[in-house]
Amino acid sequence: MDHEKIKRALAPCGLSCESCFAYVDGDIRRASQRLKEKLGNFAPYAKFFETLLGDPVFKAYPDFKTMLDHLASENCRGCRNEQCRLFKNCGVRPCHQEKQVDFCYQCDEFPCERTNFDKPLYRTWVIINEKIRKDGIEPYYEKNRTGCRYP
Numbered sequence: 001m002d003h004e005k006i007k008r009a010l011a012p013c014g015l016s017c018e019s020c021f022a023y024v025d026g027d028i029r030r031a032s033q034r035l036k037e038k039l040g041n042f043a044p045y046a047k048f049f050e051t052l053l054g055d056p057v058f059k060a061y062p063d064f065k066t067m068l069d070h071l072a073s074e075n076c077r078g079c080r081n082e083q084c085r086l087f088k089n090c091g092v093r094p095c096h097q098e099k100q101v102d103f104c105y106q107c108d109e110f111p112c113e114r115t116n117f118d119k120p121l122y123r124t125w126v127i128i129n130e131k132i133r134k135d136g137i138e139p140y141y142e143k144n145r146t147g148c149r150y151p
Helices: 002-009 027-039 045-054 056-073 091-097 119-137 135-144
Strands: none
Touching: 002 135, 027 056, 045 056, 119 135
């Protein structure tokens, strides 16, 4: 496995940029773009189906389209290329740059309080990095690269 490919896919914290909705080359963005293409100009048909089928779910189409447009347009290049767009005060990127480590588990101070994560994300961060340390980066990546980012 190419270590550089893994580093492009995983942020220094261990979270998968590749599976994040905001990632420019991610599956969620590509799937959202494909769905937008397949739906085309569905808005008038949604109104039609709401009446024809008597199903109020089609009334929610404008909100769905707004969300789909957002998911299809995200363009984050990943935490190794820019500050995280989701966690604006994330302390991991500047720390990893300062410490010159690829992943947090490689730091002598891991786990630390420099992440600025809330408690649930902090616990997830520790668990992820402990798994990477125990199993190795390649097995961790292979096991988690196609899974759900938001379980």
